[in-house]
Amino acid sequence: MSQFNARIGRRYLGKLGQQITVSTLVFDSQDIAKWKRAIDSARSRLNPRRKLLYELYDNIAIDGHLESVMGKRSMAITNKEVQFVPHDEDGDVPEGIREWILEAPWFHNMLELATTAVPYGHALIELNPGSSGRIESVELINRANVRPEDGFVFYDVHTQSDGVYYREDAKYKPYLVEVGGRKDYGRLMTASQYVIYKRGAFGDWAQFAEIFGMPFRVGKYNPYDDATRIKLSDALEQAGGAAHIVIPDGTSLEFHDTNQAGKSEVFKDLVDACNSEISKIFLGQTMTTEDGSSKSQSQTHKEVEGEVFLSDQLRMQYLLNWQFKDRMIALGAGELSRGRLAFAGSDALPLDKQIEIYHKLWTMGLDIDPKFLYETFGVVPGENANLDDLGGDDPDPNDDGGQDPDSDPQGGGEGDNPEGGAPAPVPEDPKSDEDSKPDVPKKKERARAAAKLTAEVGLLYASSCCHPQRETTTIEAAGRDDIWQRIVRGVHSGKIKPGSVDPELHAWLVTRLMRAVFSGYGGNFKRFEPESADYAMLASLERNVHIFSAYKDYQALRAVTDELTDDQGKVRSFSAFKKQAAKVGRIHNVTYLQTEYNLAVASAQMASKWAQIQATKKDLPYLKFSTVGDANVRDDHQRLDGIVRKADDAFWDRFYPPLDYGCRCDVVQLPRGRATDLGRRNLPSLKPEFRTNTAKTGVVFPPKHPYYQVQKRDRAKARKLWGLKPPKR
Numbered sequence: 001m002s003q004f005n006a007r008i009g010r011r012y013l014g015k016l017g018q019q020i021t022v023s024t025l026v027f028d029s030q031d032i033a034k035w036k037r038a039i040d041s042a043r044s045r046l047n048p049r050r051k052l053l054y055e056l057y058d059n060i061a062i063d064g065h066l067e068s069v070m071g072k073r074s075m076a077i078t079n080k081e082v083q084f085v086p087h088d089e090d091g092d093v094p095e096g097i098r099e100w101i102l103e104a105p106w107f108h109n110m111l112e113l114a115t116t117a118v119p120y121g122h123a124l125i126e127l128n129p130g131s132s133g134r135i136e137s138v139e140l141i142n143r144a145n146v147r148p149e150d151g152f153v154f155y156d157v158h159t160q161s162d163g164v165y166y167r168e169d170a171k172y173k174p175y176l177v178e179v180g181g182r183k184d185y186g187r188l189m190t191a192s193q194y195v196i197y198k199r200g201a202f203g204d205w206a207q208f209a210e211i212f213g214m215p216f217r218v219g220k221y222n223p224y225d226d227a228t229r230i231k232l233s234d235a236l237e238q239a240g241g242a243a244h245i246v247i248p249d250g251t252s253l254e255f256h257d258t259n260q261a262g263k264s265e266v267f268k269d270l271v272d273a274c275n276s277e278i279s280k281i282f283l284g285q286t287m288t289t290e291d292g293s294s295k296s297q298s299q300t301h302k303e304v305e306g307e308v309f310l311s312d313q314l315r316m317q318y319l320l321n322w323q324f325k326d327r328m329i330a331l332g333a334g335e336l337s338r339g340r341l342a343f344a345g346s347d348a349l350p351l352d353k354q355i356e357i358y359h360k361l362w363t364m365g366l367d368i369d370p371k372f373l374y375e376t377f378g379v380v381p382g383e384n385a386n387l388d389d390l391g392g393d394d395p396d397p398n399d400d401g402g403q404d405p406d407s408d409p410q411g412g413g414e415g416d417n418p419e420g421g422a423p424a425p426v427p428e429d430p431k432s433d434e435d436s437k438p439d440v441p442k443k444k445e446r447a448r449a450a451a452k453l454t455a456e457v458g459l460l461y462a463s464s465c466c467h468p469q470r471e472t473t474t475i476e477a478a479g480r481d482d483i484w485q486r487i488v489r490g491v492h493s494g495k496i497k498p499g500s501v502d503p504e505l506h507a508w509l510v511t512r513l514m515r516a517v518f519s520g521y522g523g524n525f526k527r528f529e530p531e532s533a534d535y536a537m538l539a540s541l542e543r544n545v546h547i548f549s550a551y552k553d554y555q556a557l558r559a560v561t562d563e564l565t566d567d568q569g570k571v572r573s574f575s576a577f578k579k580q581a582a583k584v585g586r587i588h589n590v591t592y593l594q595t596e597y598n599l600a601v602a603s604a605q606m607a608s609k610w611a612q613i614q615a616t617k618k619d620l621p622y623l624k625f626s627t628v629g630d631a632n633v634r635d636d637h638q639r640l641d642g643i644v645r646k647a648d649d650a651f652w653d654r655f656y657p658p659l660d661y662g663c664r665c666d667v668v669q670l671p672r673g674r675a676t677d678l679g680r681r682n683l684p685s686l687k688p689e690f691r692t693n694t695a696k697t698g699v700v701f702p703p704k705h706p707y708y709q710v711q712k713r714d715r716a717k718a719r720k721l722w723g724l725k726p727p728k729r
Contacts, residue, residue: 015139016164016172017126021156022142030059030199035192042185050185051144051157057120057188060195065275069282074115076309077316077343078108086339087631094335100134101333102341110138110177110324114316117179119282121186122148124166125177127327135331141176148182150523167522168608170616170669174330177323182519191281198274205267223248284308313343321630322664329626330668337641340630454559454587456706460687461595461661480589483508488581491561492574498561499714501553509549509593516597517541517700520604537607540698545600548701552596555707556588558714595661596701602658603694606666610656610695613669617647622673625655628664636684637665643681644673651678656693659686 038052061067082102084093101107110125117123124146130136145154151167154160166172180186219236221229229246236244320341329336483505490496518524521538528534563580565571572580613623625643627633633641637659645651647669657665689704701707 015126015128016153016166016176017128017139017141019155019164020142020145020153022145028055028059030056030192030196032193032196035196039185039189043183047160048147048149049160050147053185053189054120054143056192057186060188060192061119063195063198066191066195066278069279070119073118073282073308073312074112076312077115078112080313081344082107082111082320082341083344084336084339085342094338097333097335101328101336104135106135106138111316113138113140114177114179114319115312116140117184117186118312119186119188119191120180121184121189122146122180123178124148124153125179127175127177127331129175129331133332135328148178148180148184150527151182165522168612170612170620174327177319177327179319187281191278194274194277198271201267201270201274205271208267217244219244219246220249221246223250317342322628325629326626326666326668329629337627337629453555453706453709454584457592458587460706461592480508484581484585484589487557488560488578488585491557491564491581492577496557496561498558499554499711500557501550502557505556505589506549506553509552509589510546512593512597513545513549513600513700514542516600517545517604520601521608534608534611537611537695537698541600541604541607541700544699544701548596548705548707551705551707551710552588552593554710554714556584558711559588560584599658599661600700602663603700606657607695607698609667610693613647613667616669620669620671621646622670622675623647623649623652623667624670624673625657626666626668634660634663636686637663639682639684640665643676643678644670645675645678649675653693653696654686654691655683656695658694659690663690 034052035056038056042048042050042053061070084097084102086093106127110127113123113125120143122143124141124143126139126141127135128137128139141153142157144157145163146152147154151165152163153166154163156162164172166176167178217236217239219232221232229248233246236246317340325336325341483502487496487502487505496502517538521534521541525535525538528538560581563572563577563584613620622644623646625640627637627641629641640655640659643651643655652667657663657667659665687704689702692699692702694700
């Protein structure tokens with residue numbers, strides 16, 4: 001196995017873990033007020049700090065039941081063997097992979113640290129090479145010094161004035177493995193309250209037992225014999241610690257027993273309830289950690305727990321085959337590109353369980369290869385299934401798809417509008433052939449055009465369902481449903497006319513897509529100086545998103561308007577129209593928008609990386625194209641894997657990722673290398689909209705996108721697209 005080049009970046013700085021000052025976490029009594037204060041501090045929008053939250057977590061983690069369920073969740077990963085599965089079924093597993101990675105103690109330690117992201121929400125793990133060049137140990141960067149929201153590590157958690165953007169720093173990034181989301185605070189955030197309540201219940205229970213758990217003794221003495229009273233009192237003192245009283249004989253004393261049947265059960269019930277909630281938080285059920293009432297119920301709970309564990313394993317496999325494998329390949333473990341990493345037995349699940357798991361992962365936004373599903377579940381592809389090219393053939397360059405040839409949806413040229421950030425108006429076509437046609441044929445033709453465009457976009461986006469995303473955020477429904485319901489009512493009543501653009505929907509779309517851009521780029525306009533290249537890039541991406549959202553808005557309204565009448569040209573009732581309109585809204589504003597959101601994240605990530613490449617190309621002049629290396633990689637992208645060219649080479653003008661919807665490809669910076677002879681490589685033919693470098697053009701959604709096709713009758717009205725004001729920064 002080739003030697004890991006552990007000196008990349010280490011020529012300048014030592015380990016990141018050695019650069020920071022770690023403050024001691026304070027162990028103190030915890031209450032609900034401190035829990036709320038810690039959460040508020042961590043979730044602050046202006047200055048998020050997690051130190052109080054992690055002090056709380058480390059404190060409440062000293063709990064027997066919590067430690068048990070956390071350990072059980074962790075062991076679902078650490079007790080499983082990770083194997084290397086070659087892409088070639090007959091291929092051998094390189095001995096170096098097994099000896100120096102999979103069976104090395106540091107790899108097991110890395111998996112243990114990675115599982116802590118479940119309770120804590122985040123883990124930044126540093127790979128530490130030894131003198132041989134191979135990784136020999138791993139270290140968890142102190143969580144309190146990490147701000148995942150923008151990928152920053154503080155040198156000193158108290159000052160927070162200096163540090164490293166670890167997602168961007170070329171010297172540290174190759175040695176860091178990040179687990180967890182940017183705003184994931186872990187299962188302990190929810191579980192903490194129950195541990196706090198349980199501790200209070202245990203304290204009260206102990207006090208109750210001390211007072212009422214032992215018998216109360218009464219000693220009587222002759223009221224005229226004081227010496228006897230003293231002796232009796234001493235005797236009771238020496239007889240044990242139970243409560244007692246000495247009274248004169250002949251007097252009376254009444255006891256009101258507060259320890260009646262069931263009185264102490266209130267404490268036990270509270271402790272049991274807290275334990276039950278903690279089990280549900282980590283394991284999804286209770287009966288595998290507590291007594292079950294029946295075998296059938298226990299089996300059901302066991303299955304729920306098993307699904308939680310399998311979900312953890314699949315997420316860990318994505319981490320290993322995406323982030324971790326890329327790091328190792330960049331450090332010299334090139335043999336890893338010949339296969340994928342998988343947990344032993346993960347491919348031997350019952351088919352029904354696999355269906356459930358893959359369905360859940362798909363609903364979370366993770367892409368799954370249709371070819372894999374057809375083969376795994378033995379499903380025969382339908383006659384319309386095109387497994388070789390889900391994106392369709394490249395369009396005829398002479399076919400404008402109905403779009404006005406004189407219009408440019410991205411602006412530019414003399415017709416550009418510098419203030420509105422939008423292109424020149426589409427020229428009006430005063431005489432349309434459609435005007436002379438009967439109403440029913442015209443409506444049918446327009447409906448067919450809308451349906452054709454919707455299908456065209458769906459076919460274009462189809463490949464995005466085949467691949468896990470770089471980073472996925474589910475498009476929330478809040479606000480969108482109200483906007484769409486208002487549009488549906490307006491279209492049905494005639495207040496909203498065909499070919500228009502709804503300003504509120506447009507603003508909602510811009511906000512969601514710009515959130516994706518900011519997420520991928522690692523910050524918004526406030527982070528960068530107005531005169532900087534980063535600020536200019538964000539401005540360009542914003543302008544493109546603003547224009548694209550207007551066209552998307554137009555197409556959604558065009559599609560829903562065409563649902564007013566049925567195939568015979570008859571007007572639908574409002575209830576029937578509402579059902580059809582709901583389908584249109586879900587397709588354009590949920591399903592398609594999710595794919596567009598993911599593309600915006602990926603494009604912005606790679607645009608940000610391009611800026612880093614330009615800043616460091618003197619020390620790292622070469623770039624290597626790198627796929628994730630798993631079974632989901634497209635064949636066209638696999639043909640590019642391993643190509644090395646200089647950072648300034650024209651090759652990257654056409655083959656810089658992302659290269660398709662859902663593309664997870666990346667480039668790796670190298671201090672030295674040998675340029676690949678492209679004449680010996682069979683370069684793929686990409687979709688027209690991806691034959692570009694987003695980082696250079698500043699465009700996420702290029703003019704080739706079908707949304708930019710405007711129907712002839714709407715060309716005059718389309719100028720409303722340009723009248724919308726750009727979003728405020």
